[in-house]
Amino acid sequence: MAKQPGQKVRGSETGRPLMVLLDQLGQRWTLRILWELRQGERLTFRELQSRCERVSPTLLNKRLKELRELQLIDHDAGGYGPTPQGRELGSIIQELDGWSRKWAQDL
Amino acid sequence: MAKQPGQKVRGSETGRPLMVLLDQLGQRWTLRILWELRQGERLTFRELQSRCERVSPTLLNKRLKELRELQLIDHDAGGYGPTPQGRELGSIIQELDGWSRKWAQDL
DNA sequence: TCATAGCGCTACATATTATGTAGCGTCAAC
DNA sequence: GTTGACGCTACATAATATGTAGCGCTATGA
Numbered sequence: 155m156a157k158q159p160g161q162k163v164r165g166s167e168t169g170r171p172l173m174v175l176l177d178q179l180g181q182r183w184t185l186r187i188l189w190e191l192r193q194g195e196r197l198t199f200r201e202l203q204s205r206c207e208r209v210s211p212t213l214l215n216k217r218l219k220e221l222r223e224l225q226l227i228d229h230d231a232g233g234y235g236p237t238p239q240g241r242e243l244g245s246i247i248q249e250l251d252g253w254s255r256k257w258a259q260d261l
Numbered sequence: 262m263a264k265q266p267g268q269k270v271r272g273s274e275t276g277r278p279l280m281v282l283l284d285q286l287g288q289r290w291t292l293r294i295l296w297e298l299r300q301g302e303r304l305t306f307r308e309l310q311s312r313c314e315r316v317s318p319t320l321l322n323k324r325l326k327e328l329r330e331l332q333l334i335d336h337d338a339g340g341y342g343p344t345p346q347g348r349e350l351g352s353i354i355q356e357l358d359g360w361s362r363k364w365a366q367d368l
Numbered sequence: 369t370c371a372t373a374g375c376g377c378t379a380c381a382t383a384t385t386a387t388g389t390a391g392c393g394t395c396a397a398c
Numbered sequence: 399g400t401t402g403a404c405g406c407t408a409c410a411t412a413a414t415a416t417g418t419a420g421c422g423c424t425a426t427g428a
Contacts, residue, residue, distance in 0.1 A: 159365035165293055165313050171365035172358045176292045180359075182386065185283045199405050205306055207272050210387050215406060216278055225368060246356050250286075251279045253353060257346055258266035258278035261332060288416065305378050334375060358403050 156220035178224065183209055183217050185247065188236070191227060192244030196235040262329035285331065290316055290324050292354060295343070299351030303342040336339060 155177065157163050158173040161243065166173035170171050171222035179185055183206060197205070203214060218234060221227045236244055264270050265352065266278040273280035277347065286292055290313060297312050304312070310321060324340060328334045333347035343351055 159361070159368060164289070165315060167314065171361035172296075173293075175361045175364075176296065180287060180289050180292050182271070182287050184288050189279075189283065200403080207274065208387080210389090212388090212408085213386060216386095218331075221366065222423065239367065243357075243360060243364075246353065246360060249353050249356075250282055250350075253350060254266070254278035254282045257282075257350075260346065261266060261296055291422060307374080315416080317418090318377065319379085319417090323415095 155216070156223040165178070178220065181217070183213060187214075187217055187221065188226065188240065188244055189247055191234060191240065192248055194236060194241060196230075196232040198233040202234060219242070221225045262323070263330040265331070287329065288324070290320060291328070292294065294321075294324055294328065295333065295347065295351055296354055298341060298343045299355055301343060302346060303337075303339040305340040308343060 157174055159170040159174045161168060161174065163174050163177035165177070186206050186209075187202065190202060199211075199214070201217075202218075203209060203211060206214065218227065218229070221240070222229065226233055226243060227239050228237050229235075264281050266281045267276040268281065269276060270281050270284035272284070278317070290293060291314050294309065297309060299342075306318075306321070306325075309325075310316060310318060313321065325334065328347070332344050333350060334341055335344050336342075
């Protein structure tokens, strides 16, 4: 379902990992899901649904499947949580929080 | 046209800057445009079009307008380029490149 | 002067994605 | 054996993105 590094995506024929990543992050809710799971806390499907206001279960499930295929999150009895790689990516996303506060002040 | 910090977006009633940012970055081509402009190089509309394979001019223009409203890019006779804030954001996006290479190796 | 070429962009029909709501099958507790 | 919460699916509708044609402008050059 999800495009893997090496495969063609929107805007790139080469499958360059960055382009595959940007393609995935540019789809609705992907960034938000990674944000909610960034700390390693495990959340159930319904917990994720309520943290992401107005996400439809259809799409949430689609994104969760994609992120699992990309090995950024995993799923067990405790719910969904990040893989080690997902946590690293989460820490980059974390930087956006600090940046966005400064940005909002300057606007 | 673009949602500003303080305004409601998908998934957040509060207007928290991070949520506004994630909403914008989660729309097609936003991340890619910021990536192409990250170094400060100025690109014309048509140069951007050819770097972003298959982006439609309709949507490219929409995104460029939004990014200008958010003061992440600007436009002059030399073309489009990042604002100082846009460059800072670009440097965070830059980190994704290194991360994505490691990720692709491990997959 | 008046074609030619490149520019930023718009129009619009079509295709792809996302939303909202209802509810199914499973399991565990009461 | 009903109740409630779980993970999820179905499906109609709405919002977004794509692809292609081409417009109005400016600069160059014949």
